[in-house]
Amino acid sequence: MTDNSCNNDKVHRRTKTSWTLQSLILLKLCTILILSLLPLCCLSFVVVAPPPAATSLLPSPSSSSTSPSHPLLISSLYHPGSPGYKLLSQQYRSTLHSTISTANIDLNNDEETTTNTRKKKVIIVGAGWGGLSAAHALSNSYTSNNNIEVTVIDASSRVGGLVGDGYTSINGTRKAEAGQHGFWDNYCNIFRLLNDGDDNKNSNGKNGYGIPGLDINDVLTGYAEQGQYSPRGLEAIWPIYRNQQIKLPTGLAQAAYTRFLNLSIFDRITALPLALALSEFDGTNDEAWIRYDEISFRDLCVKLGVSRKCYEEAFEPMILTGLFAPGAECSAAAALGMSYFFVLQNQNAFDVKWCRGNVGEMIFDPWVDSMEKNGGVEFLTSTMVTGFDMDASTGRISSVRCRSKSDGASSGSSSSSGSEKYVDQTLEADEVILAVGAKALNSIVRNSPTLARFAPYRRFGNLRGTSVLATRIYLDRHIKVPYTANACWGFDEGVGMTFFDIGALHGTTTTTNNTEIGSVLEVDYYHASTLLALDDDAIVSKVKRDLDVILGQTCQSSSVIDAAVVRLPDAVNWYHPGSYKDMPEVTCNDNGGGGDGISNLYFAGDVVRTDHGSWSQEKAFVTGMEAANLIMGREKDSGILRVPQDEPHVKVGRTIVRVAREIIGKGVNGKNKSKGPSLVDFLW
Numbered sequence: 001m002t003d004n005s006c007n008n009d010k011v012h013r014r015t016k017t018s019w020t021l022q023s024l025i026l027l028k029l030c031t032i033l034i035l036s037l038l039p040l041c042c043l044s045f046v047v048v049a050p051p052p053a054a055t056s057l058l059p060s061p062s063s064s065s066t067s068p069s070h071p072l073l074i075s076s077l078y079h080p081g082s083p084g085y086k087l088l089s090q091q092y093r094s095t096l097h098s099t100i101s102t103a104n105i106d107l108n109n110d111e112e113t114t115t116n117t118r119k120k121k122v123i124i125v126g127a128g129w130g131g132l133s134a135a136h137a138l139s140n141s142y143t144s145n146n147n148i149e150v151t152v153i154d155a156s157s158r159v160g161g162l163v164g165d166g167y168t169s170i171n172g173t174r175k176a177e178a179g180q181h182g183f184w185d186n187y188c189n190i191f192r193l194l195n196d197g198d199d200n201k202n203s204n205g206k207n208g209y210g211i212p213g214l215d216i217n218d219v220l221t222g223y224a225e226q227g228q229y230s231p232r233g234l235e236a237i238w239p240i241y242r243n244q245q246i247k248l249p250t251g252l253a254q255a256a257y258t259r260f261l262n263l264s265i266f267d268r269i270t271a272l273p274l275a276l277a278l279s280e281f282d283g284t285n286d287e288a289w290i291r292y293d294e295i296s297f298r299d300l301c302v303k304l305g306v307s308r309k310c311y312e313e314a315f316e317p318m319i320l321t322g323l324f325a326p327g328a329e330c331s332a333a334a335a336l337g338m339s340y341f342f343v344l345q346n347q348n349a350f351d352v353k354w355c356r357g358n359v360g361e362m363i364f365d366p367w368v369d370s371m372e373k374n375g376g377v378e379f380l381t382s383t384m385v386t387g388f389d390m391d392a393s394t395g396r397i398s399s400v401r402c403r404s405k406s407d408g409a410s411s412g413s414s415s416s417s418g419s420e421k422y423v424d425q426t427l428e429a430d431e432v433i434l435a436v437g438a439k440a441l442n443s444i445v446r447n448s449p450t451l452a453r454f455a456p457y458r459r460f461g462n463l464r465g466t467s468v469l470a471t472r473i474y475l476d477r478h479i480k481v482p483y484t485a486n487a488c489w490g491f492d493e494g495v496g497m498t499f500f501d502i503g504a505l506h507g508t509t510t511t512t513n514n515t516e517i518g519s520v521l522e523v524d525y526y527h528a529s530t531l532l533a534l535d536d537d538a539i540v541s542k543v544k545r546d547l548d549v550i551l552g553q554t555c556q557s558s559s560v561i562d563a564a565v566v567r568l569p570d571a572v573n574w575y576h577p578g579s580y581k582d583m584p585e586v587t588c589n590d591n592g593g594g595g596d597g598i599s600n601l602y603f604a605g606d607v608v609r610t611d612h613g614s615w616s617q618e619k620a621f622v623t624g625m626e627a628a629n630l631i632m633g634r635e636k637d638s639g640i641l642r643v644p645q646d647e648p649h650v651k652v653g654r655t656i657v658r659v660a661r662e663i664i665g666k667g668v669n670g671k672n673k674s675k676g677p678s679l680v681d682f683l684w
């Protein structure tokens with residue numbers, strides 16, 4: 001009885017369910033029909049712009065707002081592969097993805113929906129400053145949502161890229177780094193990262209900007225005077241500019257306070273016309289970059305009448321250490337941009353701090369640890385990205401192929417080459433960030449038919465790197481070094497050089513238990529291809545010879561007990577004349593190369609163009625945040641600290657030059673005042 005009634009009930013329920021189902025299916029069919037027809041109807045209105053429905057639903061690509069208007073409606077109407085999606089231009093597709101991703105982020109903050117939504121998978125290739133910064137900005141602890149899964153892949157066994165410390169000394173007992181890295185006064189975003197203070201909260205009210213537990217004063221040294229040497233001896237002293245009693249306008253401050261011991265005032269005055277170029281060149285402006293990128297920095301100096309002595313003893317060493325190549329082979333734009341950020345932005349710009357230990361141990365280890373534990377970020381080291389797969393229907397990268405050195409436990413298909421064993425894996429990807437340098441971008445595109453189909457990416461084939469040799473020698477005794485950080489010139493033709501008292505920077509004492517601890521000195525050579533060919537012994541002998549010349553008797557009487565030799569062939573981005581146009585933007589769609597790129601591929605690192613105005617580590621960090629912001633559908637510069645504003649006299653100078661160009665431009669081009677000639681036109 002009970003069974004029957006139960007059965008009757010079931011039949012009744014089944015009939016009721018089938019009716020409900022039928023009506024639901026009918027309703028769904030109607031909805032699908034209407035939704036599919038809607039974008040098609042819009043076709044009649046479309047020429048270049050996206051359908052009006054999309055225009056009204058999506059924020060305009062140029063609009064500053066990226067908040068979704070109707071995220072669910074948008075995602076059902078314009079999901080990748082739908083007729084509506086195909087009608088959208090590439091630019092609008094990017095906006096669409098941002099919109100939906102923002103919607104997902106917001107929706108997923110609601111716990112009930114979190115479980116139903118597939119997490120967005122972001123693959124970051126490269127774990128240098130650029131990749132780590134992007135991972136940090138996408139991590140759960142920073143964004144306060146857990147709907148993004150981040151995987152960072154790096155070919156090296158340690159993270160850090162050019163700042164990595166996965167090297168050992170010749171004796172195999174000491175860790176070495178890929179050179180010494182300074183943190184200049186305008187590295188405000190990195191400084192914020194190194195401070196886990198209460199005043200360091202992000203827009204979610206969380207302390208997500210800083211690495212948990214870090215205090216900048218424990219990580220970085222204070223400021224100190226720096227020296228400049230040639231084979232003749234001490235040539236210049238850079239003081240701590242912020243400690244000078246009178247604060248002067250920038251330019252004047254550096255001229256007044258830098259102590260050149262052998263460069264006459266007359267030679268220094270010949271550098272004055274460069275102020276004109278600096279007034280015209282605004283590093284945050286694309287047009288200025290393109291104009292000044294046509295000529296080399298050396299040509300600019302020669303044409304402006306800078307004396308040979310001033311160029312060779314003041315500018316060439318600065319370019320060799322700041323841009324890693326001689327001025328004749330560096331773009332004037334890069335040289336002006338770099339020197340403005342590092343030296344001329346304000347009186348204190350050249351004040352620099354150094355890490356109190358290996359950057360890998362002091363900064364990257366706790367950073368990676370916190371991202372893994374609290375941020376939902378996974379790191380795959382010793383893994384090389386080898387290719388990309390594209391979903392033909394969406395035109396987006398759907399997966400990333402990579403090859404890891406096998407530890408015997410990994411999953412995936414394995415292969416071997418010589419004694420090395422490898423595991424090949426394919427990782428699903430919704431968004432991809434390439435955070436690799438110029439040399440790697442060049443080779444990735446050459447080896448990826450998927451990327452090579454796109455004109456903007458083929459331009460990376462023109463990008464180049466320059467070689468660096470980083471050495472560290474361990475002496476049998478403690479020797480006195482006048483300045484902890486030094487630049488040198490004149491030792492090898494066309495090669496830049498710096499040296500550091502690592503013991504002093506790392507704060508290791510000179511004696512332990514009455515046993516003297518020997519000095520540890522780092523000597524780095526830039527644009528150093530000619531030195532890379534030497535064997536380790538020859539390199540160590542050369543380093544010691546150079547230091548003997550600089551430091552004299554105290555060094556000559558010491559012996560080397562261990563050394564580290566780190567060769568970095570073509571590793572550092574080379575800003576050669578004409579290179580700017582080939583460098584990626586964070587989203588590398590129409591990069592002047594004709595045609596769009598892939599909408600879910602982003603770029604980060606110091607090779608990436610940005611209007612932020614920063615350089616090197618800070619620039620890599622900033623572009624990493626920019627890429628992460630775009631993936632999350634935020635403003636590109638959301639949460640990024642700007643470089644301080646130009647000082648008033650610099651603003652006035654820039655305004656005068658701009659107005660002069662406009663006036664001359666009117667004469668030359670009639671109405672088009674923006675086309676006034678640049679200083680470069682007069683010089684070349």
Ligand SMILES: Cc1cc2nc3c(=O)[nH]c(=O)nc-3n(C[C@H](O)[C@H](O)[C@H](O)COP(=O)(O)OP(=O)(O)OC[C@H]3O[C@@H](n4cnc5c(N)ncnc54)[C@H](O)[C@@H]3O)c2cc1C
Pocket residue numbers: 125126127128129130131153154155156159160161162163178179180181182183383384385386435436437440444468470524568572604605606607615616617618620
């Ligand atoms: C000797 C030396 C001294 C320097 N001094 C300073 C300084 O004083 N101050 C300063 O700010 N900057 C300095 N720099 C520059 C600074 O190191 C760089 O600006 C910065 O590290 C660039 O970071 P990035 O993330 O753009 O790239 P990188 O650090 O080059 O990182 C790229 C990463 O991508 C990985 N990769 C590449 N291809 C693949 C692939 N196919 N698959 C997986 N992984 C891949 C690499 O292994 C690497 O880890 C110096 C550099 C050197 C070499």
